[in-house]
Amino acid sequence: MIEFEDVTKQYPDGTVAVDNLSLRIPSNEITVFVGPSGCGKTTSLRMINRTIERTSGRISIDGEDITAGDPVTLRRGIGYVIQHAGLFPHKTVVDNVATVPKLLGWDKRKTRETAMELLERVGLDLKLAERYPAQLSGGQQQRVGVARALAADPKIMLMDEPFSAVDPIVRHQLQEELLRLQRDIGKTIVFVTHDIDEAIKLGDNVAVLRVGGQLAQFAPPAELLAKPADDFVESFIGQDRGYRALTFVTAEDLPLGPVPAELTVGEDGKPAGWQKNGDTLPIGAVFQRSDSLRAAMDAVLTSPIGQGVCVDEAGKPVGVIDYTGLTGVLRP
Numbered sequence: 001m002i003e004f005e006d007v008t009k010q011y012p013d014g015t016v017a018v019d020n021l022s023l024r025i026p027s028n029e030i031t032v033f034v035g036p037s038g039c040g041k042t043t044s045l046r047m048i049n050r051t052i053e054r055t056s057g058r059i060s061i062d063g064e065d066i067t068a069g070d071p072v073t074l075r076r077g078i079g080y081v082i083q084h085a086g087l088f089p090h091k092t093v094v095d096n097v098a099t100v101p102k103l104l105g106w107d108k109r110k111t112r113e114t115a116m117e118l119l120e121r122v123g124l125d126l127k128l129a130e131r132y133p134a135q136l137s138g139g140q141q142q143r144v145g146v147a148r149a150l151a152a153d154p155k156i157m158l159m160d161e162p163f164s165a166v167d168p169i170v171r172h173q174l175q176e177e178l179l180r181l182q183r184d185i186g187k188t189i190v191f192v193t194h195d196i197d198e199a200i201k202l203g204d205n206v207a208v209l210r211v212g213g214q215l216a217q218f219a220p221p222a223e224l225l226a227k228p229a230d231d232f233v234e235s236f237i238g239q240d241r242g243y244r245a246l247t248f249v250t251a252e253d254l255p256l257g258p259v260p261a262e263l264t265v266g267e268d269g270k271p272a273g274w275q276k277n278g279d280t281l282p283i284g285a286v287f288q289r290s291d292s293l294r295a296a297m298d299a300v301l302t303s304p305i306g307q308g309v310c311v312d313e314a315g316k317p318v319g320v321i322d323y324t325g326l327t328g329v330l331r332p
C-alpha cells in the first residue's frame with residue numbers, strides 16, 4: 001500500500017500544487033488520479049518516486065517512509081511511464097527495455113531474454129526490436145515504454161498520461177492491453193489522466209482532484225458514478241453518468257424472453273438474421289449474461305426490431321430482451 005498522509009507540495013514561487021492530500025493506494029490494483037489541468041496530478045504522482053519532493057506530510061510504501069532510504073534505490077523499484085513514452089532516441093527498442101536491468105548489472109543474455117519476453121507481453125511485434133524509437137508509431141512507442149518500466153519487475157508502476165498522445169483507436173487498444181496485462185502481473189499501478197472515461201475504464205479506484213490540489217473524492221468507479229461527492233465531481237463526471245454506470249452492472253439478472261421463431265441461426269448455431277416480411281435483417285450487437293447492462297442496451301439499440309439477442313459462450317442464442325425488459329431492471 002502507498003499512503004499519503006497530509007501531503008502538501010508548494011513550489012518555490014508559492015504555488016500550492018497539492019494541498020493536504022491523504023489517501024491510501026491499495027497494492028496490486030490500479031488507482032487513477034484524475035482532474036482538470038493543473039490540479040496537481042503529476043505533482044502527486046512524482047512525489048511517490050521522489051522526482052518531486054513534498055513540502056510537508058508523509059508518503060509511505062508498505063509502512064515505510066519513502067524518505068528513509070536513498071531516492072535512486074527507491075526509483076529502481078518503481079516503473080515510470082510517461083506521455084510520448086520518453087524513450088532514449090539513440091538506443092534500439094530492445095536496448096531501451098534493457099536499460100534498468102543493465103544498470104542493475106544483470107548478465108547480457110538474461111537481460112536480452114527478459115527484454116524480448118516483455119516486448120512480446122506488451123504486444124509488440126518482435127521484428128521491431130532492433131529499430132530505433134523514431135521508426136515506431138506512437139502506439140508502438142508506448143508499448144515499449146510500458147515494457148521498459150516493467151523490466152526490473154517493480155512492485156509499483158507510475159503512469160503519467162501514457163496514452164494521451166495517440167489516436168482514439170490505438171488508445172482504446174492500449175487500455176485493453178493494460179487491463180489484460182494487469183490481470184497477469186497484478187502490479188500496484190498509479191495512473192494519471194485528465195480523461196474521466198479513461199479513469200472509469202481503468203481504475204479499481206479513482207481519486208478526483210480539484211484545482212488547488214485537493215482531493216474531491218476517492219472511490220471505485222461505480223460509486224463515483226452513483227454517488228458523486230459534490231457538484232464539482234458531478235460536473236466533472238459529465239452528463240451521461242447514468243448511462244455509463246451501466247458498465248458496472250452485469251446482465252445476469254435480465255428477464256430474458258424465449259428466442260423468437262423469427263430469429264434464424266446459421267449452421268454453426270449462431271444468430272444469422274431476423275426474418276421480417278420476407279426480408280432478412282441483420283442481428284445487431286449481441287451480448288452474454290456476463291456482459292454489462294451497457295452491452296445489453298447496445299444490443300437492443302442496434303437491433304432492427306428492438307430485440308437484443310443474448311448468446312452463450314459458444315455464441316448460440318439463449319434468449320432476447322427488449323426495451324420494456326431493460327427498463328424494468330433499470331428502474332425497478
Ligand SMILES: Nc1ncnc2c1ncn2[C@@H]1O[C@H](COP(=O)(O)OP(=O)(O)OP(=O)(O)O)[C@@H](O)[C@H]1O
Nearest residue numbers: 011013015017036037038039040041042043044194
Ligand atoms: N516547477 C513548478 N513550479 C511552479 N509551479 C509548478 C511547477 N510545476 C507545476 N506547477 C504548478 O502546480 C500546479 C499543479 O501542476 P501539475 O503538473 O501537478 O498538474 P496536473 O494536474 O498534472 O496538470 P496537467 O493535467 O495540465 O498536466 C499547476 O498550477 C502548475 O502550474
